[in-house]
Amino acid sequence: MTAISLRGARLSYGDRVLWDGLDLDVEPGEFLAVLGPNGSGKTSLMRVLLGLQPLSSGTVTVAGGNQAVGYIPQQRALDQSMTLRGRDLVGLGLDGARWGLGLRHRRERRIRVDAAIESVGATRYADEPIGLLSGGEQQRLRVAQALVGDPTVMLCDEPLLSLDLANQRVVSELIDKRRREAGTAVLFVTHELNPVLPLVDRVLYLVGGRFRVGTPDEVMNSRTLSELYRTPVEVVRVRDQILVVGAGACEEQTHHLASEAAS
Amino acid sequence: MTIFDLLELDFVQTALIAAAVLGLVAGVLGPFIVTRKMAFAVHGTSELAFTGGAAALLLGIGVGYGALAGSIFAAVLLGVLSRRESDRDSVIGAILAFGLGMGILMLALYKGRAANKFGLLTGQIVGVDSTDLTLLVVSSVAVLAVLAFIYRPLFFASVDPDVAVSRGVPVRGLSIVFAVLVGVATALSVQVVGALLVLALMITPAAAAMRVTASPLRATVLSVVFAEVAAVGGILLSLQPGLPVSALVTAVSFVIYLVCRGVGAVRRAA
Numbered sequence: 001m002t003a004i005s006l007r008g009a010r011l012s013y014g015d016r017v018l019w020d021g022l023d024l025d026v027e028p029g030e031f032l033a034v035l036g037p038n039g040s041g042k043t044s045l046m047r048v049l050l051g052l053q054p055l056s057s058g059t060v061t062v063a064g065g066n067q068a069v070g071y072i073p074q075q076r077a078l079d080q081s082m083t084l085r086g087r088d089l090v091g092l093g094l095d096g097a098r099w100g101l102g103l104r105h106r107r108e109r110r111i112r113v114d115a116a117i118e119s120v121g122a123t124r125y126a127d128e129p130i131g132l133l134s135g136g137e138q139q140r141l142r143v144a145q146a147l148v149g150d151p152t153v154m155l156c157d158e159p160l161l162s163l164d165l166a167n168q169r170v171v172s173e174l175i176d177k178r179r180r181e182a183g184t185a186v187l188f189v190t191h192e193l194n195p196v197l198p199l200v201d202r203v204l205y206l207v208g209g210r211f212r213v214g215t216p217d218e219v220m221n222s223r224t225l226s227e228l229y230r231t232p233v234e235v236v237r238v239r240d241q242i243l244v245v246g247a248g249a250c251e252e253q254t255h256h257l258a259s260e261a262a263s
Numbered sequence: 264m265t266i267f268d269l270l271e272l273d274f275v276q277t278a279l280i281a282a283a284v285l286g287l288v289a290g291v292l293g294p295f296i297v298t299r300k301m302a303f304a305v306h307g308t309s310e311l312a313f314t315g316g317a318a319a320l321l322l323g324i325g326v327g328y329g330a331l332a333g334s335i336f337a338a339v340l341l342g343v344l345s346r347r348e349s350d351r352d353s354v355i356g357a358i359l360a361f362g363l364g365m366g367i368l369m370l371a372l373y374k375g376r377a378a379n380k381f382g383l384l385t386g387q388i389v390g391v392d393s394t395d396l397t398l399l400v401v402s403s404v405a406v407l408a409v410l411a412f413i414y415r416p417l418f419f420a421s422v423d424p425d426v427a428v429s430r431g432v433p434v435r436g437l438s439i440v441f442a443v444l445v446g447v448a449t450a451l452s453v454q455v456v457g458a459l460l461v462l463a464l465m466i467t468p469a470a471a472a473m474r475v476t477a478s479p480l481r482a483t484v485l486s487v488v489f490a491e492v493a494a495v496g497g498i499l500l501s502l503q504p505g506l507p508v509s510a511l512v513t514a515v516s517f518v519i520y521l522v523c524r525g526v527g528a529v530r531r532a533a
């Protein structure tokens with residue numbers, strides 16, 4: 001069964017079309033990278049898959065619905081004095097959206113939370129105040145938070161942003177391990193393909209209402225990207241890295257679901 | 264009279280029960296208020312509770328109902344007007360100033376006892392009668408029941424809004440509901456410690472608790488204990504020397520806060 005399925009999907013705000021005619025099937029265990037410049041609709045695609053944003057036309061299906069989706073946001077500085085431990089963050093991923101106090105099944109809950117923390121190797125600091133942990137430690141806990149609900153789909157929204165190389169590798173390997181062991185489909189929004197290039201099965205590249213889906217080789221070449229950007233773009237392979245020259249596609253960006261929902 | 268004679272008095276007992284109920288509600292709400300950075304919103308809401316109370320005094324209806332109406336009005340207004348966190352501060356500032364001005368105007372027009380006026384600002388817990396106490400207990404139970412129902416999603420939305428949104432938590436709706444809960448609790452506190460000193464019960468105990476633990480559950484338990492000690496302890500201390508209740512409630516609360524800051528600093532250095 002397909003994990004994510006989009007048929008003739010169109011999203012527009014007034015006259016501005018983010019994408020149109022998007023057909024996409026993501027299979028269980030597949031790793032799909034979503035690339036594109038700012039404002040090309042990457043975060044909007046994520047909001048559609050989370051059920052927060054209706055399509056202008058077309059259909060979207062996510063196997064298991066919203067509750068089967070694990071979401072990993074980008075790392076950002078947390079308030080140092082925040083009264084929250086890694087254990088609490090992970091627990092919210094399990095039942096934070098349910099009403100009530102959650103006084104029943106505490107033992108079972110604790111076992112699942114402990115297992116998720118252990119699976120990302122965060123047991124040692126799971127009881128520390130989360131604001132005092134490093135960015136890499138916080139992102140490991142984010143992975144655990146997404147995994148604890150046993151997702152069929154993981155949506156990763158720039159999860160490696162502002163991490164150093166070693167931690168980028170740790171976090172992306174944790175995500176890779178999960179999709180290999182449990183067949184979880186991964187949709188990975190990023191502006192930097194290279195850190196995850198060895199893991200990527202297919203790329204969805206969005207530019208100004210146009211898009212292309214295919215393997216990294218099919219999409220990440222001078223001809224395809226020049227067509228997408230409608231301007232000459234040079235794609236160079238240096239060792240096992242892909243460098244895109246002339247697209248202006250690599251700006252840093254920060255965005256948050258909550259702030260976009262509020263505005 | 265000794266303190267034991269004083270404790271026999273009906274109005275003292277009523278005051279102590281009122282303080283204990285308030286300590287519980289304020290202590291439970293406090294950690295959410297601090298996490299959501301709503302200290303100033305609580306202050307603004309309490310000023311509007313004062314305005315409502317003053318209006319009620321002028322119209323000759325129960326001050327408690329006026330305060331309740333004023334602060335719920337403020338809470339809803341704040342929730343609707345300040346969609347963005349960035350302009351929440353200025354919205355509160357603008358509403359607060361206007362509300363306080365209106366309150367003072369209404370007190371100036373009021374021809375009754377002057378003590379009633381002053382009480383709205385600095386508290387008059389010994390003036391709480393059994394009708395007030397009933398309103399207080401019923402409202403408190405309602406606040407706690409609603410809070411229990413929305414507890415997990417509210418906590419999620421408060422500490423981790425991005426992921427909460429992704430899980431379908433109605434973040435915006437919850438923040439309005441929570442603002443109303445805070446409004447009700449504030450209106451109740453106004454009668455005990457007065458509009459100007461509400462922060463001593465709603466913020467200080469929680470801020471103190473959150474200095475010494477990173478566990479949300481422990482922070483809530485400590486926050487309730489601190490709020491109870493401040494509210495009930497403040498009244499007990501004020502009885503014998505006959506000092507204003509609100510002065511002692513805030514003093515006790517502040518001492519607890521200082522001690523917790525100290526403990527937190529020592530632990531972090533270790």
